[in-house]
Amino acid sequence: MSAMKVIQIISDAEAETIETIIEKKQALENLNILLKEDDKYKEVLLKCISENEKIKKDYEQWWEEVITKYNLNKYQSESLYVDYTQKCIQLNDI
Numbered sequence: 001m002s003a004m005k006v007i008q009i010i011s012d013a014e015a016e017t018i019e020t021i022i023e024k025k026q027a028l029e030n031l032n033i034l035l036k037e038d039d040k041y042k043e044v045l046l047k048c049i050s051e052n053e054k055i056k057k058d059y060e061q062w063w064e065e066v067i068t069k070y071n072l073n074k075y076q077s078e079s080l081y082v083d084y085t086q087k088c089i090q091l092n093d094i
Contacts, residue, residue: 004081008070008089014062019084021058028052 028051035045063080067073072080072089081090 003093004090005093006086006088007075007080007091008066008072010066010070010082010087010089012087014066015082015084015087018059018062018082021055021062022084025052025055025059028055 028048032045032048032052035041035048063077066082066089067077067080070089075091079092081092082088083090
């Protein structure tokens, strides 16, 4: 099992923002799975897909802003992990 190392503390607002984004992202992904199973929900599925794309952009933008703000661009983005409950960015030593 790989170790996680805290490399940056984030603000309360940043933690709250990413928590909301992650929760929405997960809910939309789950809803998308359920809606794909029935053609009668096609219109709702299309709306879900559209919202999911917006949330993905919000997620990517959040990471870009945090990486820039805290000068984390020396790390591979794939090895960064946000823990919004502990309000920190961790490095996964892969």
